[in-house]
Amino acid sequence: MPKLNENYQNLKESYLFSEIAHRVAAYTKANPGKKVIRLGIGDVTLPLTPLAVRGLHAGVDAMADSATFKGYGPEQGYGFLRSAIHDYYARNGVQIDADDIFISDGAKSDTGNISELFAADNTILIPDPVYPVYVDSNLMNGKKITYLSGNADNQFLPMPDKQIHADIIYLCSPNNPTGAVYNRAQLTEWVGYALENQAVILFDSAYEAFITDPALPRSIYAIEGARRCAIEFCSLSKTAGFTGTRCGYTIVPRELVFTASDGREMSLHAMWNRRQSTKFNGTSFIIQKGAEAVFSPEGMAQCQENIRYYQENAKMIAETLNRKNIRFFGGIHSPYIWFECPDHMESWEFFDYLLTNAQVVGTPGAGFGKNGANYFRLTAFGSHENTKEAMERFERLF
Protein backbone atom coordinates (compact mmCIF):
# COMPACT_ATOMS: atom_id res chain seq x y z
CA MET A 1 0.00 0.00 0.00
CA PRO A 2 1.41 3.42 -0.87
CA LYS A 3 2.07 5.88 1.92
CA LEU A 4 0.26 9.01 0.83
CA ASN A 5 1.20 12.65 1.12
CA GLU A 6 -0.91 13.21 4.20
CA ASN A 7 -0.32 16.94 4.00
CA TYR A 8 -3.32 16.90 1.66
CA GLN A 9 -5.42 16.30 4.76
CA ASN A 10 -4.58 19.86 5.78
CA LEU A 11 -6.30 21.30 2.70
CA LYS A 12 -9.94 22.28 2.39
CA GLU A 13 -11.81 19.60 0.47
CA SER A 14 -12.05 21.68 -2.75
CA TYR A 15 -10.07 24.49 -4.29
CA LEU A 16 -11.96 27.77 -3.76
CA PHE A 17 -13.13 28.29 -7.35
CA SER A 18 -14.11 24.63 -7.75
CA GLU A 19 -16.31 24.96 -4.67
CA ILE A 20 -17.97 28.07 -6.11
CA ALA A 21 -18.51 26.40 -9.49
CA HIS A 22 -20.06 23.42 -7.70
CA ARG A 23 -22.50 25.61 -5.71
CA VAL A 24 -23.47 27.62 -8.79
CA ALA A 25 -24.03 24.44 -10.83
CA ALA A 26 -26.32 23.08 -8.09
CA TYR A 27 -28.26 26.36 -8.02
CA THR A 28 -28.72 26.58 -11.81
CA LYS A 29 -29.80 22.95 -11.95
CA ALA A 30 -32.46 23.62 -9.33
CA ASN A 31 -33.48 26.96 -10.93
CA PRO A 32 -33.16 26.45 -14.69
CA GLY A 33 -35.17 29.55 -15.67
CA LYS A 34 -33.05 32.06 -13.72
CA LYS A 35 -30.31 34.10 -15.34
CA VAL A 36 -27.19 33.87 -13.20
CA ILE A 37 -24.58 36.65 -13.57
CA ARG A 38 -21.05 35.50 -12.79
CA LEU A 39 -18.75 38.03 -11.18
CA GLY A 40 -16.90 35.43 -9.16
CA ILE A 41 -13.72 33.97 -10.63
CA GLY A 42 -11.53 36.58 -12.33
CA ASP A 43 -12.12 35.24 -15.82
CA VAL A 44 -12.11 37.60 -18.78
CA THR A 45 -15.01 37.88 -21.23
CA LEU A 46 -13.66 40.03 -24.10
CA PRO A 47 -12.12 38.16 -27.04
CA LEU A 48 -8.41 38.24 -27.78
CA THR A 49 -7.11 41.43 -29.38
CA PRO A 50 -6.66 41.53 -33.19
CA LEU A 51 -2.86 41.57 -32.93
CA ALA A 52 -2.78 38.61 -30.54
CA VAL A 53 -4.99 36.70 -32.95
CA ARG A 54 -2.73 37.66 -35.85
CA GLY A 55 0.28 36.39 -33.88
CA LEU A 56 -1.48 33.09 -33.17
CA HIS A 57 -2.35 32.72 -36.87
CA ALA A 58 1.28 33.36 -37.80
CA GLY A 59 2.24 30.60 -35.34
CA VAL A 60 -0.20 28.16 -36.94
CA ASP A 61 1.07 29.03 -40.43
CA ALA A 62 4.66 28.41 -39.32
CA MET A 63 3.65 24.98 -38.03
CA ALA A 64 2.04 24.15 -41.38
CA ASP A 65 5.25 24.60 -43.36
CA SER A 66 8.15 22.17 -43.15
CA ALA A 67 10.62 25.08 -43.47
CA THR A 68 9.32 26.75 -40.29
CA PHE A 69 7.76 23.84 -38.39
CA LYS A 70 8.74 23.58 -34.71
CA GLY A 71 8.98 20.50 -32.52
CA TYR A 72 10.10 20.75 -28.92
CA GLY A 73 11.07 24.30 -28.09
CA PRO A 74 13.39 25.63 -25.40
CA GLU A 75 11.93 24.86 -21.95
CA GLN A 76 12.69 28.45 -20.94
CA GLY A 77 10.70 29.90 -23.84
CA TYR A 78 11.65 31.22 -27.28
CA GLY A 79 14.13 34.08 -27.49
CA PHE A 80 11.66 36.20 -29.50
CA LEU A 81 9.16 36.24 -26.61
CA ARG A 82 11.76 36.69 -23.88
CA SER A 83 13.14 39.71 -25.67
CA ALA A 84 9.62 41.13 -26.32
CA ILE A 85 8.98 40.94 -22.55
CA HIS A 86 12.36 42.51 -21.84
CA ASP A 87 11.47 45.41 -24.16
CA TYR A 88 8.04 45.82 -22.56
CA TYR A 89 9.69 46.20 -19.14
CA ALA A 90 12.23 48.63 -20.58
CA ARG A 91 9.40 50.79 -21.98
CA ASN A 92 8.01 50.88 -18.43
CA GLY A 93 11.42 51.99 -17.13
CA VAL A 94 12.43 48.64 -15.59
CA GLN A 95 15.64 46.86 -16.55
CA ILE A 96 15.56 43.07 -16.53
CA ASP A 97 17.70 40.51 -18.26
CA ALA A 98 15.92 38.59 -21.06
CA ASP A 99 17.83 35.44 -20.03
CA ASP A 100 16.29 35.63 -16.54
CA ILE A 101 12.77 35.20 -17.98
CA PHE A 102 11.17 31.75 -18.03
CA ILE A 103 8.01 31.44 -20.16
CA SER A 104 5.27 29.24 -18.72
CA ASP A 105 1.60 28.39 -19.07
CA GLY A 106 0.60 30.92 -16.42
CA ALA A 107 1.39 32.40 -13.05
CA LYS A 108 -0.82 29.90 -11.21
CA SER A 109 1.46 26.97 -12.07
CA ASP A 110 4.65 28.88 -11.36
CA THR A 111 3.54 30.40 -8.04
CA GLY A 112 2.44 26.90 -7.04
CA ASN A 113 5.57 25.11 -8.26
CA ILE A 114 8.16 27.54 -6.92
CA SER A 115 7.80 26.21 -3.36
CA GLU A 116 9.66 23.05 -4.50
CA LEU A 117 12.85 25.11 -4.48
CA PHE A 118 12.68 25.79 -0.76
CA ALA A 119 13.18 23.49 2.21
CA ALA A 120 10.41 22.74 4.70
CA ASP A 121 11.85 24.62 7.66
CA ASN A 122 11.76 28.16 6.28
CA THR A 123 9.77 30.96 7.85
CA ILE A 124 7.26 31.67 5.12
CA LEU A 125 5.24 34.89 5.31
CA ILE A 126 1.97 34.92 3.41
CA PRO A 127 -0.57 37.73 3.65
CA ASP A 128 -4.11 36.97 4.77
CA PRO A 129 -6.29 37.45 2.73
CA VAL A 130 -4.46 36.04 -0.29
CA TYR A 131 -4.73 34.16 -3.60
CA PRO A 132 -5.26 30.62 -2.28
CA VAL A 133 -2.62 28.99 -4.49
CA TYR A 134 0.25 30.33 -2.33
CA VAL A 135 -1.23 28.80 0.82
CA ASP A 136 -2.43 25.51 -0.66
CA SER A 137 0.81 24.78 -2.53
CA ASN A 138 2.83 25.26 0.66
CA LEU A 139 0.43 23.13 2.69
CA MET A 140 0.72 20.36 0.08
CA ASN A 141 4.46 20.29 0.76
CA GLY A 142 3.98 20.20 4.52
CA LYS A 143 5.31 23.71 5.00
CA LYS A 144 4.37 25.97 7.88
CA ILE A 145 3.01 29.41 7.13
CA THR A 146 3.20 32.60 9.18
CA TYR A 147 0.33 34.85 8.18
CA LEU A 148 0.68 38.59 7.68
CA SER A 149 -2.52 40.30 8.65
CA GLY A 150 -4.12 42.40 5.92
CA ASN A 151 -7.05 44.35 7.26
CA ALA A 152 -9.00 47.58 6.90
CA ASP A 153 -6.61 49.36 9.31
CA ASN A 154 -3.58 48.75 7.08
CA GLN A 155 -5.66 49.12 3.89
CA PHE A 156 -4.96 45.41 3.23
CA LEU A 157 -1.29 46.25 2.65
CA PRO A 158 0.62 44.51 5.46
CA MET A 159 4.12 45.81 6.08
CA PRO A 160 7.19 43.99 7.48
CA ASP A 161 7.40 43.34 11.21
CA LYS A 162 11.07 43.89 12.07
CA GLN A 163 10.70 41.57 15.09
CA ILE A 164 10.01 38.59 12.83
CA HIS A 165 12.75 36.94 10.79
CA ALA A 166 11.51 35.80 7.38
CA ASP A 167 13.02 33.53 4.72
CA ILE A 168 10.30 33.63 2.07
CA ILE A 169 7.73 36.38 1.56
CA TYR A 170 4.76 36.26 -0.81
CA LEU A 171 3.48 39.62 -2.07
CA CYS A 172 0.86 40.35 -4.72
CA SER A 173 0.38 43.90 -5.99
CA PRO A 174 -2.12 44.96 -7.31
CA ASN A 175 -3.54 42.51 -4.87
CA ASN A 176 -5.79 39.59 -5.46
CA PRO A 177 -8.32 39.61 -3.79
CA THR A 178 -8.35 43.12 -2.28
CA GLY A 179 -7.25 45.26 -5.23
CA ALA A 180 -4.87 47.17 -2.92
CA VAL A 181 -1.57 48.37 -4.45
CA TYR A 182 1.78 48.93 -2.72
CA ASN A 183 3.40 52.27 -3.45
CA ARG A 184 7.10 52.75 -4.08
CA ALA A 185 7.97 53.59 -0.46
CA GLN A 186 6.17 50.50 0.82
CA LEU A 187 7.84 48.17 -1.67
CA THR A 188 11.19 49.78 -0.89
CA GLU A 189 10.61 48.88 2.76
CA TRP A 190 9.80 45.28 1.81
CA VAL A 191 12.93 45.00 -0.34
CA GLY A 192 15.06 46.47 2.48
CA TYR A 193 13.57 43.99 4.95
CA ALA A 194 14.15 41.06 2.57
CA LEU A 195 17.78 42.05 2.01
CA GLU A 196 18.38 42.44 5.74
CA ASN A 197 16.90 38.98 6.38
CA GLN A 198 18.51 37.42 3.29
CA ALA A 199 14.95 36.48 2.39
CA VAL A 200 13.35 35.97 -1.02
CA ILE A 201 10.24 37.90 -2.07
CA LEU A 202 7.93 35.96 -4.38
CA PHE A 203 6.21 38.85 -6.13
CA ASP A 204 3.04 38.24 -8.12
CA SER A 205 2.43 41.09 -10.56
CA ALA A 206 -0.35 39.42 -12.57
CA TYR A 207 -2.49 42.58 -12.41
CA GLU A 208 0.24 45.14 -13.18
CA ALA A 209 -1.39 46.23 -16.45
CA PHE A 210 -4.35 47.62 -14.47
CA ILE A 211 -2.15 50.26 -12.80
CA THR A 212 -2.95 53.66 -14.25
CA ASP A 213 -0.91 55.86 -11.87
CA PRO A 214 2.65 56.05 -13.23
CA ALA A 215 3.97 56.64 -9.71
CA LEU A 216 2.94 53.13 -8.63
CA PRO A 217 5.49 50.35 -9.30
CA ARG A 218 4.37 47.75 -11.81
CA SER A 219 7.26 45.43 -11.09
CA ILE A 220 9.28 44.63 -7.98
CA TYR A 221 12.38 45.35 -10.10
CA ALA A 222 11.36 49.02 -10.19
CA ILE A 223 12.81 48.98 -6.66
CA GLU A 224 16.57 49.23 -6.16
CA GLY A 225 18.08 46.01 -4.80
CA ALA A 226 15.13 43.79 -5.80
CA ARG A 227 17.24 41.72 -8.19
CA ARG A 228 19.14 40.46 -5.13
CA CYS A 229 16.01 39.36 -3.26
CA ALA A 230 13.00 38.86 -5.53
CA ILE A 231 11.43 36.53 -8.06
CA GLU A 232 8.58 37.98 -10.12
CA PHE A 233 5.61 36.09 -11.60
CA CYS A 234 3.37 37.55 -14.25
CA SER A 235 0.69 36.37 -16.59
CA LEU A 236 -1.05 37.31 -19.80
CA SER A 237 -4.37 36.06 -18.42
CA LYS A 238 -5.68 39.39 -17.20
CA THR A 239 -3.42 41.66 -19.29
CA ALA A 240 -4.30 40.13 -22.63
CA GLY A 241 -7.31 37.89 -21.99
CA PHE A 242 -5.22 34.69 -22.07
CA THR A 243 -7.12 32.84 -19.32
CA GLY A 244 -8.04 30.14 -21.83
CA THR A 245 -4.98 30.57 -24.05
CA ARG A 246 -2.47 30.13 -21.17
CA CYS A 247 0.81 32.00 -21.07
CA GLY A 248 2.79 33.56 -18.25
CA TYR A 249 6.37 34.10 -17.19
CA THR A 250 8.64 34.09 -14.18
CA ILE A 251 11.74 36.21 -13.73
CA VAL A 252 14.49 34.63 -11.65
CA PRO A 253 17.53 36.95 -11.54
CA ARG A 254 20.94 35.30 -11.53
CA GLU A 255 21.88 37.42 -8.53
CA LEU A 256 19.76 35.13 -6.31
CA VAL A 257 22.53 32.92 -4.95
CA PHE A 258 22.40 31.49 -1.41
CA THR A 259 24.68 29.28 0.64
CA ALA A 260 23.56 25.68 1.19
CA SER A 261 24.06 23.84 4.50
CA ASP A 262 27.21 22.16 3.09
CA GLY A 263 28.66 25.58 2.27
CA ARG A 264 28.11 25.32 -1.48
CA GLU A 265 26.54 28.21 -3.37
CA MET A 266 23.16 27.49 -4.94
CA SER A 267 21.55 29.67 -7.58
CA LEU A 268 17.76 29.91 -7.65
CA HIS A 269 17.96 30.65 -11.37
CA ALA A 270 19.90 27.41 -11.97
CA MET A 271 17.51 25.46 -9.73
CA TRP A 272 14.40 26.80 -11.49
CA ASN A 273 16.01 26.07 -14.85
CA ARG A 274 16.75 22.51 -13.70
CA ARG A 275 13.22 22.10 -12.39
CA GLN A 276 11.56 23.46 -15.55
CA SER A 277 13.74 21.52 -17.96
CA THR A 278 12.97 18.32 -16.03
CA LYS A 279 9.25 18.74 -15.45
CA PHE A 280 8.06 21.14 -18.18
CA ASN A 281 8.45 20.98 -21.95
CA GLY A 282 7.75 24.61 -22.70
CA THR A 283 4.73 26.65 -23.73
CA SER A 284 3.34 25.96 -27.19
CA PHE A 285 5.12 27.82 -30.00
CA ILE A 286 1.77 29.05 -31.36
CA ILE A 287 0.83 30.57 -28.00
CA GLN A 288 4.24 32.20 -27.70
CA LYS A 289 3.73 33.83 -31.12
CA GLY A 290 0.43 35.26 -29.86
CA ALA A 291 2.14 36.45 -26.68
CA GLU A 292 4.96 38.09 -28.64
CA ALA A 293 2.35 40.21 -30.46
CA VAL A 294 0.80 41.23 -27.12
CA PHE A 295 4.07 42.76 -25.90
CA SER A 296 4.61 45.00 -28.96
CA PRO A 297 3.64 48.65 -28.32
CA GLU A 298 0.59 48.30 -30.61
CA GLY A 299 -0.35 44.95 -29.06
CA MET A 300 -0.25 46.44 -25.58
CA ALA A 301 -2.30 49.46 -26.70
CA GLN A 302 -5.03 47.05 -27.82
CA CYS A 303 -4.86 45.23 -24.46
CA GLN A 304 -5.16 48.57 -22.68
CA GLU A 305 -8.41 49.25 -24.56
CA ASN A 306 -9.86 46.03 -23.14
CA ILE A 307 -8.57 46.90 -19.69
CA ARG A 308 -10.29 50.29 -19.89
CA TYR A 309 -13.52 48.47 -20.68
CA TYR A 310 -13.15 46.40 -17.49
CA GLN A 311 -12.20 49.49 -15.52
CA GLU A 312 -15.55 51.03 -16.48
CA ASN A 313 -17.22 47.98 -14.94
CA ALA A 314 -15.15 48.44 -11.79
CA LYS A 315 -16.34 52.05 -11.65
CA MET A 316 -19.96 50.94 -12.00
CA ILE A 317 -19.55 48.51 -9.09
CA ALA A 318 -17.75 51.12 -6.96
CA GLU A 319 -20.48 53.71 -7.59
CA THR A 320 -23.16 51.25 -6.51
CA LEU A 321 -21.30 50.44 -3.29
CA ASN A 322 -20.77 54.16 -2.62
CA ARG A 323 -24.48 54.83 -3.03
CA LYS A 324 -25.19 52.05 -0.54
CA ASN A 325 -22.53 53.28 1.91
CA ILE A 326 -20.74 49.96 1.77
CA ARG A 327 -17.02 50.25 2.50
CA PHE A 328 -14.81 48.79 -0.22
CA PHE A 329 -11.17 48.55 -1.35
CA GLY A 330 -9.62 48.21 -4.81
CA GLY A 331 -11.38 48.72 -8.11
CA ILE A 332 -9.05 51.47 -9.35
CA HIS A 333 -5.74 49.85 -10.28
CA SER A 334 -7.31 46.43 -10.20
CA PRO A 335 -10.22 44.45 -11.64
CA TYR A 336 -11.28 43.43 -8.13
CA ILE A 337 -13.58 45.20 -5.69
CA TRP A 338 -13.36 43.95 -2.12
CA PHE A 339 -16.16 45.05 0.18
CA GLU A 340 -17.63 44.46 3.61
CA CYS A 341 -20.58 42.11 3.51
CA PRO A 342 -23.75 44.08 4.23
CA ASP A 343 -25.60 43.49 7.52
CA HIS A 344 -22.51 41.90 9.13
CA MET A 345 -23.10 38.73 7.16
CA GLU A 346 -20.42 36.05 7.03
CA SER A 347 -19.00 35.77 3.50
CA TRP A 348 -20.34 32.31 2.52
CA GLU A 349 -23.71 33.29 3.97
CA PHE A 350 -23.60 36.42 1.81
CA PHE A 351 -22.57 34.34 -1.22
CA ASP A 352 -25.68 32.16 -0.82
CA TYR A 353 -27.87 35.19 -0.12
CA LEU A 354 -26.71 37.04 -3.25
CA LEU A 355 -27.00 33.95 -5.43
CA THR A 356 -30.46 33.06 -4.17
CA ASN A 357 -31.94 36.56 -4.12
CA ALA A 358 -30.17 38.32 -6.98
CA GLN A 359 -28.66 35.44 -9.00
CA VAL A 360 -25.28 37.19 -8.81
CA VAL A 361 -22.12 35.14 -8.18
CA GLY A 362 -19.19 36.67 -6.32
CA THR A 363 -16.32 35.23 -4.31
CA PRO A 364 -16.62 34.90 -0.52
CA GLY A 365 -13.72 36.54 1.30
CA ALA A 366 -13.33 33.53 3.61
CA GLY A 367 -11.94 31.64 0.62
CA PHE A 368 -8.90 33.93 0.72
CA GLY A 369 -8.19 33.54 4.43
CA LYS A 370 -9.54 34.20 7.92
CA ASN A 371 -9.35 37.97 7.47
CA GLY A 372 -11.77 37.71 4.58
CA ALA A 373 -14.52 36.19 6.73
CA ASN A 374 -16.74 39.26 6.43
CA TYR A 375 -15.67 40.45 3.00
CA PHE A 376 -16.75 39.71 -0.53
CA ARG A 377 -15.01 40.09 -3.90
CA LEU A 378 -16.62 41.07 -7.21
CA THR A 379 -14.73 41.12 -10.48
CA ALA A 380 -14.95 43.71 -13.22
CA PHE A 381 -14.34 41.11 -15.93
CA GLY A 382 -18.00 40.74 -16.94
CA SER A 383 -19.70 42.51 -19.84
CA HIS A 384 -21.04 46.05 -19.32
CA GLU A 385 -24.58 44.74 -19.72
CA ASN A 386 -24.20 41.99 -17.14
CA THR A 387 -22.34 44.21 -14.68
CA LYS A 388 -25.04 46.87 -14.98
CA GLU A 389 -27.79 44.32 -14.49
CA ALA A 390 -25.98 42.76 -11.52
CA MET A 391 -25.63 46.17 -9.88
CA GLU A 392 -29.32 46.97 -10.46
CA ARG A 393 -30.26 43.70 -8.78
CA PHE A 394 -27.80 44.47 -5.95
CA GLU A 395 -29.33 47.93 -5.42
CA ARG A 396 -32.82 46.50 -5.19
CA LEU A 397 -31.64 44.10 -2.50
CA PHE A 398 -29.99 46.53 -0.06
Ligand code: MLT
Ligand atom coordinates in the same frame (compact mmCIF):
# COMPACT_ATOMS: atom_id res chain seq x y z
C1 MLT B 1 -9.17 34.68 -9.32
O1 MLT B 1 -10.35 34.80 -9.58
O2 MLT B 1 -8.71 34.90 -8.19
C2 MLT B 1 -8.26 34.32 -10.42
O3 MLT B 1 -8.93 34.24 -11.62
C3 MLT B 1 -7.64 33.05 -10.17
C4 MLT B 1 -6.48 32.82 -11.06
O4 MLT B 1 -5.96 33.72 -11.71
O5 MLT B 1 -6.06 31.67 -11.07
